[in-house]
Amino acid sequence: MATRSDDTTASKPPAVIDVDVVGDRVLATVDRGDVSIVVGGPAGTSGEELKELLGDVPEKIEFVAELFNGGDR
Numbered sequence: 001m002a003t004r005s006d007d008t009t010a011s012k013p014p015a016v017i018d019v020d021v022v023g024d025r026v027l028a029t030v031d032r033g034d035v036s037i038v039v040g041g042p043a044g045t046s047g048e049e050l051k052e053l054l055g056d057v058p059e060k061i062e063f064v065a066e067l068f069n070g071g072d073r
Contacts, residue, residue, distance in 0.1 A: 009014070015031050017029045017030065017031050017036075021043050023039055023043075024042060025042065025043060026041055026042070026043045027039070028040075028042050028050070035061075051069050
């Protein structure tokens with residue numbers, strides 16, 4: 001089972017480090033604790049759209065971590 005080293009990070013909002021628009025794409029780098037993620041999408045994608053699309057990312061990361069740790073789902 002995947003565990004968190006600090007459960008208080010779950011309640012903290014992610015900090016956006018950098019946003020770049022390259023041609024018709026937008027790249028956003030997001031940091032939360034020890035994890036950094038770069039997200040790319042069409043330019044003009046709203047923050048709300050990204051939030052909706054990425055809402056289940058924490059659960060997916062935990063799922064993959066459990067697979068690597070020998071867990072079965």
